Amino acid sequence: MLEFKTTGKSMKDFDTAALKEQSEWLLRTKSYCAVFGVRTAVFLVYFLFQRDFRSFAVVYDNADLKEGLAEAKVRGGQLWDAFESRTLPSMDTRMSDMDCYWCPHIKTHCPTQEAAVEAMKKEWASRRKPRKKTTR
Numbered sequence: 001m002l003e004f005k006t007t008g009k010s011m012k013d014f015d016t017a018a019l020k021e022q023s024e025w026l027l028r029t030k031s032y033c034a035v036f037g038v039r040t041a042v043f044l045v046y047f048l049f050q051r052d053f054r055s056f057a058v059v060y061d062n063a064d065l066k067e068g069l070a071e072a073k074v075r076g077g078q079l080w081d082a083f084e085s086r087t088l089p090s091m092d093t094r095m096s097d098m099d100c101y102w103c104p105h106i107k108t109h110c111p112t113q114e115a116a117v118e119a120m121k122k123e124w125a126s127r128r129k130p131r132k133k134t135t136r
């Protein structure tokens with residue numbers, strides 16, 4: 001299966017080891033692979049600041065696929081219940097607070113999540129390196 005991702009991380013620091021730290025990406029693709037009956041996930045990663053792509057392949061073993069299938073069943077059940085009851089899914093169906101960043105429901109349904117999003121923005125800002133001045 002092919003998974004497109006974007007990241008604000010630097011391309012020069014991103015390798016297979018760095019990919020393996022993206023536990024949410026891995027868990028999600030383990031689930032997709034388990035459901036579709038394949039073992040290989042290819043990540044096509046777009047590096048936002050370098051404006052370039054790099055691809056990585058991960059081959060999951062039986063234990064990974066078992067974990068992925070269990071996750072797919074739990075999350076699928078939660079999402080289906082929410083769909084049938086016409087309610088928003090519970091917070092534990094999200095992968096992380098990052099999902100709230102773009103969510104159109106944050107102000108109306110989850111104002112308590114605004115603090116988490118603000119904290120995330122501050123953390124990103126604190127990690128941002130100052131741009132080098134270029135002379136022309």
Ligand code: SF4
Nearest residue numbers: 099100103105106110
């Ligand atoms: S703001 Fe609320 S509804 Fe939106 S992703 Fe976050 S927890 Fe879910």
